[in-house]
Amino acid sequence: MNSLILKHPSLLTKEEALTGSGNVSWSIYGKYIKSGKVTLFVIYAVLLLIYQGASQFAAILITYWATDKFGWTSSKTASLITPPLQYLIDKQQQEFGDYQFVKLKTVQCFMELNQKEFPFPYSEKYYYVYAGVCVGMVLAFLLKMVSFFKFNISAAQRLYMNQLKAVVRTKLSFFDTTPQGRIINRLVKDTESVDFAFGRFLLMTLLQASMILGMVVTICVLNWPCVFVIVPSVVIYVVLFSKFRSVTPQLKRLESKTRSDVFSLCQEVMDQLISIRAYQVEDSFRKQFRSSALTNLNVQLYANSSGKWVSFRMTQLGAVMAFLIIFIAMIIAPFSPTLSQYAALIVVYGYSIQQLMVAVILAFTNAEQEVPAIERMLEFAQLENESDLNNSLISKSIVTKKENIGLDIENLVMRYRPELKPALRGVNVHINPKEHVAIVGRTGSGKSSLAITLFKLYQPETGAIQLNEELVSHLPLYDSRRKIAIIPQEPYLFSGTLRQQFCEFTRNKAEGLPTEGLERIPDQKLWELLETVQLSDYIKQQPGGLDCLVIGNGENFSSGQRQLVCVVRALLRDAEVVILDEATAYVDHETDQIIQKIVKEQLKNQIVLSIAHRLDTVLGMDKVLVMDQGLVAEFGSKEELMQIENGIFRELAMKANLLIE
Ligand SMILES: Nc1ncnc2c1ncn2[C@@H]1O[C@H](COP(=O)(O)OP(=O)(O)OP(=O)(O)O)[C@@H](O)[C@H]1O
Numbered sequence: 001m002n003s004l005i006l007k008h009p010s011l012l013t014k015e016e017a018l019t020g021s022g023n024v025s026w027s028i029y030g031k032y033i034k035s036g037k038v039t040l041f042v043i044y045a046v047l048l049l050i051y052q053g054a055s056q057f058a059a060i061l062i063t064y065w066a067t068d069k070f071g072w073t074s075s076k077t078a079s080l081i082t083p084p085l086q087y088l089i090d091k092q093q094q095e096f097g098d099y100q101f102v103k104l105k106t107v108q109c110f111m112e113l114n115q116k117e118f119p120f121p122y123s124e125k126y127y128y129v130y131a132g133v134c135v136g137m138v139l140a141f142l143l144k145m146v147s148f149f150k151f152n153i154s155a156a157q158r159l160y161m162n163q164l165k166a167v168v169r170t171k172l173s174f175f176d177t178t179p180q181g182r183i184i185n186r187l188v189k190d191t192e193s194v195d196f197a198f199g200r201f202l203l204m205t206l207l208q209a210s211m212i213l214g215m216v217v218t219i220c221v222l223n224w225p226c227v228f229v230i231v232p233s234v235v236i237y238v239v240l241f242s243k244f245r246s247v248t249p250q251l252k253r254l255e256s257k258t259r260s261d262v263f264s265l266c267q268e269v270m271d272q273l274i275s276i277r278a279y280q281v282e283d284s285f286r287k288q289f290r291s292s293a294l295t296n297l298n299v300q301l302y303a304n305s306s307g308k309w310v311s312f313r314m315t316q317l318g319a320v321m322a323f324l325i326i327f328i329a330m331i332i333a334p335f336s337p338t339l340s341q342y343a344a345l346i347v348v349y350g351y352s353i354q355q356l357m358v359a360v361i362l363a364f365t366n367a368e369q370e371v372p373a374i375e376r377m378l379e380f381a382q383l384e385n386e387s388d389l390n391n392s393l394i395s396k397s398i399v400t401k402k403e404n405i406g407l408d409i410e411n412l413v414m415r416y417r418p419e420l421k422p423a424l425r426g427v428n429v430h431i432n433p434k435e436h437v438a439i440v441g442r443t444g445s446g447k448s449s450l451a452i453t454l455f456k457l458y459q460p461e462t463g464a465i466q467l468n469e470e471l472v473s474h475l476p477l478y479d480s481r482r483k484i485a486i487i488p489q490e491p492y493l494f495s496g497t498l499r500q501q502f503c504e505f506t507r508n509k510a511e512g513l514p515t516e517g518l519e520r521i522p523d524q525k526l527w528e529l530l531e532t533v534q535l536s537d538y539i540k541q542q543p544g545g546l547d548c549l550v551i552g553n554g555e556n557f558s559s560g561q562r563q564l565v566c567v568v569r570a571l572l573r574d575a576e577v578v579i580l581d582e583a584t585a586y587v588d589h590e591t592d593q594i595i596q597k598i599v600k601e602q603l604k605n606q607i608v609l610s611i612a613h614r615l616d617t618v619l620g621m622d623k624v625l626v627m628d629q630g631l632v633a634e635f636g637s638k639e640e641l642m643q644i645e646n647g648i649f650r651e652l653a654m655k656a657n658l659l660i661e
């Protein structure tokens with residue numbers, strides 16, 4: 001075990017830091033209850049108590065019945081008692097003590113001898129009361145089950161939705177630092193744990209614990225010396241269990257963490273299958289997989305056997321406890337006529353309690369093993385929302401210039417994560433309305449970082465971005481994002497239909513989202529734009545035309561076609577700024593030319609920022625922005641930049657044999 005922990009110290013520390021360590025905190029149970037419909041849980045608890053009370057009463061009622069505690073049978077018997085019989089009863093009572101009991105037994109014996117002449121005397125009242133209690137028990141049982149399952153579903157749903165919303169809305173740096181396998185594991189396995197395992201084990205624990213409570217109370221009331229056995233036994237159970245309790249959640253955390261590693265590796269292999277085969281590194285991955293899977297299986301073995309360990313010890317302790325309870329009952333019974341009536345009940349309970357004790361501890365242990373899943377779900381639900389990060393920026397006061405100025409970026413600083421150096425170190429640039437600017441620079445100079453900061457995919461640390469009249473850096477996140485469109489380097493299509501890529505109305509309608517304020521884009525407009533990007537012929541041939549199927553990530557389209565669909569999407573967006581991350585790797589020269597032409601003609605009234613990987617792109621642009629180490633190194637028309645001695649652009653242009661007069 002230790003070796004296992006030491007083998008991956010950093011990872012485990014990180015996972016523990018994320019989820020807490022050691023014993024499961026009781027507060028998690030409180031949070032779980034608060035996540036669901038609390039009223040249902042309260043109803044369940046009340047019904048549980050009613051059910052237990054009724055079931056204890058039913059057990060005692062049998063004894064009352066046998067001894068005719070309430071005299072219901074005696075009242076019927078009374079009419080049968082003749083003077084000689086009364087004499088017999090009195091004599092026996094002098095010998096044995098309990099009048100009602102002796103009377104009943106004597107009458108019963110007497111009648112058995114004369115069965116043919118006398119009807120057997122009994123009172124229906126016992127039947128009615130017993131039947132009433134049983135019906136009550138069944139109803140309480142059913143209702144309590146329904147209320148618990150409804151409560152559990154409500155809690156699991158809320159935990160899952162909170163977790164999912166938080167993950168979807170969190171900042172991008174979270175995905176940079178969290179392996180995908182861990183996210184999938186938590187969204188799938190942890191949710192399943194709360195849905196099924198945790199609820200089931202908690203239900204078992206509460207039911208069995210209430211049964212034990214009922215039995216202990218009954219035993220203690222009927223035979224109080226048993227308190228001297230029960231109290232110390234419970235203390236020993238609690239001590240043993242608390243020791244065990246500090247280990248099991250840790251094992252479960254470790255199990256989850258090692259499973260995340262297996263998931264992550266699977267994900268990596270699936271994503272990189274082509275490279276793995278091409279480089280023939282299958283053996284290496286096979287080895288890694290075997291090692292991760294074995295580690296996970298080892299932990300699973302520990303987790304499963306820990307239950308057996310505790311069950312063995314608890315059974316031994318339970319056997320001793322049952323023996324002592326029964327022993328005390330046997331010793332005392334001859335001296336106490338009352339106790340002798342309940343001796344059978346005490347013996348049965350004494351034996352059942354030890355079995356129940358083991359069962360409740362195992363059920364509770366199993367429930368506790370699932371609690372880290374709730375911890376993790378709660379922890380994911382608290383992930384920082386990216387728009388909250390943006391809100392802190394909104395509150396900072398900044399002087400705005402109220403005029404149609406184009407795009408003005410002032411002292412923009414952005415870092416991907418707090419511990420990293422800034423990727424943008426204070427970008428200052430002013431772009432006039434309708435200007436088309438090519439962004440160039442060596443690899444890693446900050447071109448893409450600038451584009452994604454404009455989109456606020458990563459929040460700027462300081463600085464301001466003003467677009468025409470509005471300070472977009474200080475607008476709510478989704479309002480500012482609407483003002484900018486992007487044609488990304490890696491084109492992405494949503495799964496659904498082609499029309500849904502373009503038309504928000506259709507997309508929202510298909511997904512059951514609100515459509516207020518949205519309108520369906522007419523077919524004619526879509527066909528015109530598809531014609532512009534020279535994609536209409538291909539789409540016409542597809543089954544369904546504009547409603548043809550797009551599978552996940554647009555895998556049924558070629559990269560170039562996907563890029564063109566993204567162009568149409570950007571044109572339809574009617575954004576004030578269009579960012580173009582040139583996709584030299586994905587499109588052929590001809591498609592590239594089409595895109596350049598569309599940008600020039602269709603986006604002539606918008607600001608266009610084009611990250612130029614191929615330098616000949618800059619020829620069609622008004623200005624060139626050269627990035628270097630997160631700063632604007634040069635900015636101006638290409639002719640101006642060519643004049644700068646030892647300038648970066650001049651050097652790049654010379655290397656690319658670009659002819660600029
Ligand atoms: N997700 C990220 N997390 C941390 N650092 C990053 C991340 N993306 C980029 N960086 C860093 O930020 C710096 C700027 O990267 P950026 O992607 O903006 O360069 P680029 O100019 O677009 O380069 P290229 O021409 O290769 O696309 C680099 O040092 C890079 O290592």
Ligand SMILES: [Mg+2]
Pocket residue numbers: 447448449
């Ligand atoms: Mg880039």
